Amino acid sequence: MTTARSPRMTFGPSAAPANRAGTRRFRSRMTAVFAVAAITPLVLASCSGGGDSGSGGGEVESLSILDYYNNEPDSTLIQTAIDNCGEEIGVEIDRRTVPGADLIQTVLQQASSRTLPDVLMLDNPDLQEIAATGGLSPLSDYDVDTSGFAEGMLEAATYEGEVYGLAPTANTIGLFYNADLLEAAGIEPPTTWDELKTAAAALTTGDQYGIAFSAIATYEGSWQFLPFMWTNGGDETDLTTPEVAEALQLQVDLVQSGSASSSVLNWSQADVKDQFAAGNAAMMINGPWQIPALQETPEINWGTVQIPVREEGQTPIAPLGGEVWTVPVTGDDAKQAKAAEFVSCMSNDENQLTLAEARYTVPTKTALAEQYVENVPEMASFTEQVANARSRTGQLGEEWPDAATVIYTAIQLALTDQATPTDAFEEAAAG
């Protein structure tokens, strides 16, 4: 019985005590709601079960597509390319977009309910993991021409010798610099680590840091570390080599000397861009996808160069980013063949150039590079960087996420002084 003393579990600040009739009515209504709630999933389950019967053969009228370009301007730019290809191969397109972070979860759900789309866009480092499950169909089954593509991109899209996807464009990271600040200080854009350290130190004054980068405890932190590691001859198959430690030492030096904020530990690449755009950092490591955002702050006059190397003569090797379009195994052969045609169309020369120019990404067909740089000169250093870029999954394949976790953990250990750069990787790997 409710007494004056017992706790009244009201969540609103002033819920009046309900009268008895009201309570009863409320209860029976809730029972009805629960009953509906209990039955709904069953109904839904039986609905979704019916849709997967592969009806092979016949004319293909429509293709379903899943991608993660849910933000403007990308969403519209991709939609245009999709519409053009749909028209070209003569099918209706049913496109669905989800936020980037939800894509893999969505794909896994669809895989278990056998409702995978006909065409699936994947971030390139995820491709091998999905291909390993047998969920994707190799493009060679449909005689898709995969020649002329940058080697790194093909490598990322290859699992056990078969190419599973094509990327219209690629991206990577390089060094952005604030041209006005560098000029005022009489500093040339750095090309070596020593120059980078000197320049960053000289450009650090007052509230302004010399350089910003991302060393966050996610795959983004690992991705930003890769160019320094690879350029110096380090390798993800053995992270305990001196080459890898030297690359980490560079980040430690930049933070400990105060040339970079210790907030790099918690900055995503978008945060890094914000710092640079606000004039809080004179240089930053970032990718060309930030260019549209940088154009919103026209007072910042910027330029880009490739990632600095430890000593002259080394070639800057950056990680390859970008999304690949794939053909999931849906069981409907006719649709899969049509989907392969679509994937091929998305990566044709015309789409590559259009998408690359509009989205500040780099065409993946190496033959298009020259024409592209002519059209978009500010992408020159990134285009060069992409030509030598390496895929993250090229060596480790589906094991890459484990290595990436070790890398960002090691960076965090070293930057917080919990381990030396030499020991950090061993310690991180033990986690």
Add this chain to the structure above:
Amino acid sequence: MEKVTKILFVVPAGLFLLLFFGYPVVKNVTMSLQEYTSRTFFTGEAPWVGFANYVTIFTSNLFVPSMVNTALFTVGSIAGQFAIGLALAVFFKRRFPLSNFLRSMLLLPWLLPLIVASATWRSILDQDSGVLNQFIGVFGVEPVPWLTSPGVALIAVILVNIWIGIPFNVTILYGGLQDIPEELYEAGALDGATGWAAFRYITWPNLRPVVSVVLVLGVVYTIKVLDIILGLTDGGPANSTQTLSIRSYQESFVSFEFGVGAAYSNVLIIVSLLFALIYLRANRRAVDE
């Protein structure tokens, strides 16, 4: 006939419990005994591996730190939320101009989506440009590396969680205070019990049942907090804000090791269950009284 009707009324609720509570719990337990990866979703194969996933988590270097962090986070958050919440509830018990308005303003943190709250706090706590450091800088305090020092990050995360938890504590404790008959205070005042003595001998004993409910519910809510930590630090810097729920999330949805993630969440469920049992006992005692 009446019997059948009775049963029919129970069936929907039973089905609901079975579907939305029974099934997930059982699934979670079986999943923790399987090698359940992204491959499973495509092939449907999830080989039984016995207790291998539990061996993995118990031997992980992150297990003990994440247990300790979970405990520190929960105890620190609850202590702060409860102390401030009780103080505010007592404060608002007096009626004064705008008291109702101010009390409803207190609910604001509750209305904000957690991910918005954590993003906002992330910028407030930024070491260089954050408002908090600029504010304490006025008093000559050196900038504090709130989210970037392994020694401070957990404290910062706890502070934010305290801020988020205050409305819940105030609301329920205020409700409890309203239920204490005013006559008790009047009688106490005649005997000289005012101020602190009135709180100590009238308010506190009468509030005890509510307090136990607030604390136990608070523990159950806090122990599984994920979004705030994820939004603020992602478990970093250098794993210093890893908790059981973060481990479970990262294993499941970053590494796609659903079996290992399920094992972590089962540990979490067992810990929560302990507190839920305490709650049920406390609640029964309250009713008996």
